[in-house]
Amino acid sequence: MKRLVSLFALFLLIGVVNPAFAQSILRDAESEALLADMSRDLIRAANLSPANVRIVLINDPSINAFVAGGQAVYIHSGLIDAASSANEVQGVIAHELGHVTGGHVPLQDRMAKGATAITILSLLLGAAAVAAGSPDAGLGLMQLGQRAALGNFLAFSRAQEATTDAAGVKYLAGAGISGRGMLDFFKKLQQQEYRYGIKRGSDTSYVISHPLSGERIATLTADLQGAPAWSKPNDPALEARFKRVQAKLRGYVADPKDTLRKYPETDQTVPARYARAYAYHLSGYPQQAAGEAAALVKAEPDNPYFLELEGQILLESGKVREAIPPLREATARTNYQPLIATTFGHALLATEDAALLPEAERVLRQSVARDRENPFAWYQLGMLYERKGDSARAALATAERSSMTGEIGRALASGQAAMAGLPQGSPDWIRAQDIVMASQGMLQDRKKK
Template sequence: MGGMKRLVSLFALLLLCITSPAYAQSILRDAETEALLADMSRDIIKAANLSPANVRIVLINDQSINAFVAGGQTVYVHSGLIDAASSANEVQGVIAHEIGHITGGHVPLGDRMGKGATGITILSLLLGAAAMAAGSADAGMGLMQLGQRAAMGNYLAFSRAQEATTDAAGAKFLSGAGVSGRGMIDFFKKLQQQEYRWGLKRGSDTSYVMSHPMSGDRVATLTADLQADPAWNKPSDPQIEARFKRVQAKLRGYVTEPKDTLRRYPATDTSVTARYARAYAYHLGGYPKEAAGEAAALVRAEPENPYFLELEGQILLESGKPRDALAPLRAATAKTNFQPLIATTFGHALLATEDPAHLAEAETVLRQSVVRDKENPFAWYQLGMLYERKGDSARAALATAERASMIGDIGRAVPSAQAAMAGLPQGTPDWIRAQDIVMAGQAMMQDRKRK
């Protein structure tokens, strides 16, 4: 399958292994959401004997209820799962399960098992083709179908066994973190309702096509152990739950159709979560005045909240008022100690004023952003624009090369890095970095040609 990685998925209800790479989907980056997910998962990660510095929880823009790992120590969570969850504790149960896949090494195991299944399938195709060539089309098709079923059954049985052991690992990690397993059980019950809608029931003759144990079986297996755990009756952290409701509302406002968000959070609801959702919905729907009004109300309610200040500044910036956006974005950047995503928006606003007096501050802000967060192509884009404004074409080319390399555009990365090397003093850190991009890009292109 080329360079594709097999994904280990918790919540795919029906079939198979997922073979689309994570990077083929859209990743949502948000400072507040990433901070919450890190805080929610930190103790669970430690309980799994992993380092929180090395494990990332990444949000995918996909309305299906799903979470998966794809190699390494990254857990991918779909936006649809956040939307469907009733509490942060439910999401913690999901994360604990996915960390079980990481500690169990299930992605490499899945790859090996997938290769075994593919081998059975290829054998059946060869036998079927031979039978068809001998004049027996029906026999040939029958052999092919039998081979496909054998391969699928082999893989799915393996997958179900993996999931069962991972459920147990997730329960263990929740216990070690002192986090209640109620959320894990509650979420499996949600999935059970989805299975009913699909017509899948425990003990039914359709259960053999499942890549995961039936949710009812998972609930039955896990409940006794989780209820016996001292953390079962421990209330979820109220601050985490309050932050979760805000992030959930923000996400709904950002990814859902504005009319649906406004129906769910009507103007009569003046709570912080409702205003948060409406601010994004109005902004997404093209109502800048209403969006700015909701953001201003949030800032009045909590004037020190950096995420409300960020929102106010972002709405002003994207409404064509970059100068008005500077004060709230500068404050948000300072209050988060130059959080890279927020600082990048601030740098963007500084450049958008088109005032040469702001170039020095913009350079400081954007350079800090790319140092602290190496996976933010927009920061490199803004830095490239800054260097163009300053007339520094070599460093503008280097910023373009960094961004292109990050998004996989090797055809642009290599010539841009070569242009940077031509204009930079040889042996300087920037020149060496440009050389690294050229060498890595050329190696990738040669590898693609071989394949």
């Protein structure tokens, strides 16, 4: 009985808790710039501000996207890999923005609590029946409650998805973006359903959280085709950028052997070279990786992302001094984009040249000022302050990084050390105090739980 209760409680937890923080986030300057450009008009069509909405890439091979509260849309790397065009991904983003504007995460939480209440009641009644000497009746009550709770929750989820589809159609039309990609992606999902035997009238059709893709296609086709932008061709520049980022992502997350089979040496296109550069680099062939990166830079000498790649490969291959020029140029050409600037700052520190410390400090401080949610940048800044003998600010950088990575004990201790060494009332001292207070609150919450 105790085991059954525990197992079903775990099932409910998996069903309602979003996996956003259990998976690794992929940070890449080029990918983030592309996703921002792809989604900007959609965000505005949803009456949201592009400055407040984030499109976050998750390292997960499954074909999925989700929201987890707030104004963030999470997209799995598997979805980017499966998409045939940027327009398909725009269709997915439009749909997910419907979840954001509809406030569906809080609604789902309330529905999940209701489902849990039904389940607990059925478990209590079932346990009472078992204790009274009717084990079969008790198990029947438990199963009935579980089915009712799950059925209510999934029906609610399917209704949400249908509403969100309609919102996505509206946002595509408002942004002047064709809905062909949305339909094409639903057709991909439909093929997945066929593969796993999910179809109308089957038992599985009642235990899924989304309407069947065929139903969604039938419902949305007329509205999508009736929009003025239906026949509008895809933006060729955007699609070319998408193919590059897609290849780059494949080279980074896939098994290098699979990447090299998909992009053989005979393929001399830019996306193929991009994928191979990462595959070679990850599999320990620095010369081949550097060769592909050099070919990319030769083809487009002013492309900051190719310069970034060239510098990164040189840096991680131990050629630190040679990495400095391309990384410096990439940083300048992107107006000190924080992720690229962090790699540049790392390279400057890696030279162990004291004369380069002032430039490294300027670059890294600017990086964290524009993007505070980068643990690696705080780590590099902490190393810099250690070398300068500024232990208080090194401790503050460690506190910043630790609070981001969930190391609450270290964040608290480092924040207290920073406060002890910084001028009281200074901006850095106040920031250290904020981290200390937040860490103490989180530790107290943990003790209560």
